[in-house]
Amino acid sequence: MGLKILGTGYYLPETVVTNEDFTRIVDTSDEWIVKRTGMRERRIASEPTHVMAEEAARRAIENAGMSPEDIDLILCTTVTSDYITPSLACIIQGNIGAKNAVAFDINAACAAFVYALDMAHMYLQNGYKHILIVSAEGLSKITDYTDRSTCVLFGDAAGACIVGWGDGEFKSVLGSDGTGAHTLFARRPLNDVPFVTQVDPQSVDHFPDVNRPGVLYMDGREVYKFAVGAMSKALLGACEKAGLQPKDLDLIIPHQANLRIIQSAAKELGLPLERFYVNIDRYGNTSSACIPVALAELNAQGALVPGKKVGMVGFGAGLVYGGCVFTL
Ligand SMILES: CC(C)(COP(=O)(O)OP(=O)(O)OC[C@H]1O[C@@H](n2cnc3c(N)ncnc32)[C@H](O)[C@@H]1OP(=O)(O)O)[C@@H](O)C(=O)NCCC(=O)NCCS
Structure with a gap:
């Protein structure tokens, strides 16, 4: 059995940051960024990740001609959720009124939308009918704007789609x-805990000690x-x-x-x-x-x-x- 895209939506924050804008904060140039990456501009959000996510979700539901109650499963992907817990998916479920949906998040970084589609395909075989996938990222929250080799690369956005059964094969x-794992990571700050001195995972995992x-x-x-x-x-x-x-x-x-x-x-x-x-x-x-x-x-x-x-x-x-x- 296949998989059908029933509706799509996306949300982009208003603020556009150009390559030229970066020349004012780090040692870089429009020419370097375009030649080495193909990037010219990106969006940076002032709004929380879940606000972008909800807007993309609402637009996908509208595009599918459905109502939030028609959704039976919400799969969210993000590495920049506003909350450690609950999941972004549960926040969206509550705020858009998808009261019949089970909701949880998937962490597979930049590949996570494909993982979510794969998982949706399995859940469709399990009896779910209208699955909302929302991928929302406020990467500006975890970007080091003093590091020219990474800060020019990332932007903020949210995309969503609703999938159901289709013909063909998936x-x-x-x-x-x-x-x-040590080639691309962001570590969580340690909490202040009474009673013990916590060991920084980075020191025992031998990840490079290069960023805050x-x-x-x-x-x-x-x-x-x-x-x-x-x-x-x-x-x-x-x-x-x-x-x-x-x-x-x-x-x-x-x-x-x-x-x-x-x-x-x-x-x-x-x-x-x-x-x-x-x-x-x-x-x-x-x-x-x-x-x-x-x-x-x-x-x-x-x-x-x-x-x-x-x-x-x-x-x-x-x-x-x-x-x-x-x-x-
Ligand atoms: C990050 C990336 C664009 C850098 O391009 P690159 O051609 O590999 O460049 P290098 O890292 O070899 O650096 C070459 C030089 O450019 C410099 N440089 C890095 N960023 C720069 C910038 N924004 N502006 C100007 N110079 C820059 C480096 O400091 C280095 O200078 P040096 O030779 O004096 O040391 C490229 O490696 C890349 O795209 N990697 C994969 C990124 C990716 O896929 N990330 C997402 C995973 S989901």
């Missing part, structure tokens, strides 16, 4: 490599190498399971981390770059929100034509990757 490949708690550290070159291999491996694997060749895919929605990574994956897969949807120039890397925002933009453009074969592929901290293919 096939996916997920993978993890925890030995690369709460902000992202990334070994860009290592992640880059992982990303190029993971993108083609995940997409090829999902195609193989579906009995397809990459060239059979009409449209590929990749994670938007670096235009050069997308170009390399296209080359490895022997596909023209035009087959890949790219909006990295406008929004930068919005982690798990990249793919659903792109999906919603494509839907608004009328590009999600029934019968077309679509591939999605993401990778991120963990390290993790995931790819899937299905018929729209």
Whole structure:
């Protein structure tokens, strides 16, 4: 059984930050950022993550012609929830009035939307009918704006979709490599605890002691190498399971981390770059929100034509990757 996109929505904060804006806070240039990443501008939120998430969710429900009560499961992906607990999914469930929905979060960093789709596909087989997936990221909350090699990369956004049963097949490949965990991470500040002196996990895990708690550290070159291999491996694997060749895919929605990574994956897969949807120039890397925002933009453009074969592929901290293919 396949999976059908019943509705999509997205939300972008108003504030646009250009490459030029970064030249005022770190030693960088528009030319370097465009050449090395393909990024030109990104959005930065003043609103909490859950506000972006709820707006994207409401728009997806409206786009599907449904009401919040029709949703029976909410899966949220985020690494920047406003609360440690409860889950972002429960906050959304309460605020939009999806009173019949079970709600919980998934943490698979930038690849999490593909993980959520995969999980939704399993829950559909379990009897759930209308699953709302919301991916919302306020990455500006965990970005180190003194580090020029990471701060220019990230933006804030939320994307959502509702999925139900569809014709055709849904096939996916997920993978993890925890030995690369130290190449991309943000650690939680230690709490002040009476009675004991807590051991910083970083000191026993041998992660590099390079950034302050709460902000992202990334070994860009290592992640880059992982990303190029993971993108083609995940997409090829999902195609193989579906009995397809990459060239059979009409449209590929990749994670938007670096235009050069997308170009390399296209080359490895022997596909023209035009087959890949790219909006990295406008929004930068919005982690798990990249793919659903792109999906919603494509839907608004009328590009999600029934019968077309679509591939999605993401990778991120963990390290993790995931790819899937299905018929729209
Ligand atoms: C981060 C990334 C764009 C850096 O590009 P790169 O070509 O690998 O650049 P390097 O890290 O090799 O750095 C090259 C030089 O540019 C400098 N540099 C880094 N960021 C810069 C910036 N914003 N402006 C100007 N110079 C910069 C570095 O300091 C380095 O200078 P040096 O040679 O004097 O030491 C790239 O590695 C990347 O995209 N990695 C993967 C990121 C990713 O996918 N992250 C998300 C995972 S979900």
